[in-house]
Amino acid sequence: MRRRVILGAALAMPAILRAGRARASTPVDVELVLAVDVSRSVDPEEQELQFSGYEAAFRDRRLIEGIAGGPVGAIAVTMFTWSDWHIQNTVVPWMLLDGAPACHRFADAVANAPRRTWLYTSISGAMDYAAKQFGQGFEGTRKVVDISGDGVNNSGRPVAEAREEALAQGIVLNGLAVLDRSPPPAALSSALPPLDTYYRQEVIGGPGAFLVVAEGFQAFEAAVRRKIIREIAAVPAPGPVTERFA
Incomplete structure (x- = not known):
């Protein structure tokens, strides 16, 4: 009898562990992954403008009031940098943002x-x-990846895949x-679509997906602030597919 009890407990253990992990997931309005080129x-100088733009946002x-206005009143955010097909580095791990102190810590x-x-x-x-970063302790009503960059794909597998x-x-x-x-030489750029067209046609996707265009890195801070505020909205209002900041 004792052996049956032990065996039954052992068989039940995986289900108990799964249930425990499920309960451990913190509900949030949005799981947001920031991917920085x-x-x-x-x-x-341009890289510093990117980081300072995210910091200011x-x-x-x-933005803080936008987070508080959601049904849960919290979001989860992580940031990583990217370049070559095999080079991605998480620079800020997942953090729960549920008020001004947490936002300032991020x-x-x-x-x-x-x-x-x-x-x-x-x-x-x-x-x-980015797709592998979700499901790490949070459960959002939406999963969003925010990809910022100044060039088209030239490494790794096709973007479409x-x-x-x-x-x-x-x-x-x-x-x-x-x-x-500092655009590429004319001979090279003539073979490429404009970057905003490329991002709109080849990169963004999913319900309510949109593109923000910063006309130069000096416009990055205003662009990224607007972008994140729009992304964290509890019920994203219909807006233009493309917004521009000069």
Whole structure:
């Protein structure tokens, strides 16, 4: 009899563990993954403008009020940098943002995150890495990936494949395209679509997906603030597919 009890307990243990993990997931309005381009085309000054833009966004009163206005009143956010197909680095792990103190802690973590520069631009690699970040202690009503960059995919597998797989998981892909002040040579750029067109057609996707365009890195802060406020809205209001900031 004792052996049966022990055996029954052992068989039940996986289900108990799964239930415990499920209960451990914290409900949030949005699970938001911030994917930041640090490829060779982003010089140190431009990279600093990106990081300072994200930092300022999470200190903004309007963003903090937007988080509080959701049904849960909390979101979960993580940030990683990306470049080549195999280079993605989480610089701020998942954090629960449920008020001004937590938002400022996230902003502090962004300010202190390492700045590194790599070579190529693998949007597909960023999508693949981002899709694996969900389900780590949080359960959001929406899963959103925020991809910022200043170039088209030139490393890794086709973007269309990575995009399709992410969308199949119920992930919304939003874009922040930065129109670089130092465009590629005419011979190269003539073969490429405008970056905002590329992001709109090849990168963003999912219910309510949208693109924000920053016309130069100087416009990045205003663009990213608007973008995140729109992403965390409890019921995203219908808006233009593309918004521009000069």
